[in-house]
């Protein structure tokens with residue numbers, strides 16, 4: 137595993153959805169909003185790069201049977217396959233994977249694209265998007281919004297997370313720091329887990345600014361169709377902490 141991903145929840149994927157519940161199917165609902173806004177007809181195929189437990193893909197597969205997911209971590213994919221055997225799931229690296237086909241939608245949600253830390257990683261990941269796109273393919277990215285930190289008032293150097301379920305009871309304390317030269321954000325997190333004591337994990341994320349991302353995408357033929365800091369896809373001044381980006385492939 138890359139040293140930048142030492143996440144307790146990735147090693148224990150059965151707890152991922154308990155720690156990050158999505159009770160109202162928010163992410164797939166936002167994807168559906170993008171499908172109706174940016175595609176001429178509902179997608180017939182979807183590829184999720186960095187799919188994790190494939191929760192989003194599972195929901196979208198109700199309307200689109202040809203759903204594929206790729207994740208770096210074999211243990212996450214092993215868990216997802218058992219839970220969701222109707223999906224095409226495989227382990228692979230978004231920087232290199234080639235499935236030798238194209239999709240109507242490519243998505244990379246929950247910050248998965250931010251694991252491309254270096255310019256080389258970013259370029260390779262973008263090439264993977266290109267390799268699986270045809271004219272009109274809708275690419276959807278869900279990442280941190282680096283622009284929300286401009287002005288400084290939105291950055292919180294620590295955060296707390298509490299999970300209280302019969303299967304998993306834990307508290308996590310996170311400390312965030314920037315490497316401004318590399319344009320990365322690091323998170324050191326200490327879990328206090330019932331029955332296990334303390335466990336530490338560490339993640340590092342590449343930060344992208346809206347105009348920078350638009351440039352990177354347009355260089356590869358993806359025309360950015362909007363940039364939103366909310367899942368309702370309303371126009372704002374992008375001060376919110378997330379960035380949701382639909383882009384259409386027009387090579």
Ligand SMILES: C[S@@+](CC[C@H](N)C(=O)[O-])C[C@H]1O[C@@H](n2cnc3c(N)ncnc32)[C@H](O)[C@@H]1O
Nearest residue numbers: 186187188207208209228229230245246248251
């Ligand atoms: C925060 S999780 C998000 C999972 C899922 N997209 C979601 O929103 O629920 C990020 C995922 O990206 C995966 N990932 C990180 N780097 C990757 C790479 N180079 N190729 C494929 N998957 C990657 C991690 O293994 C992890 O499962």
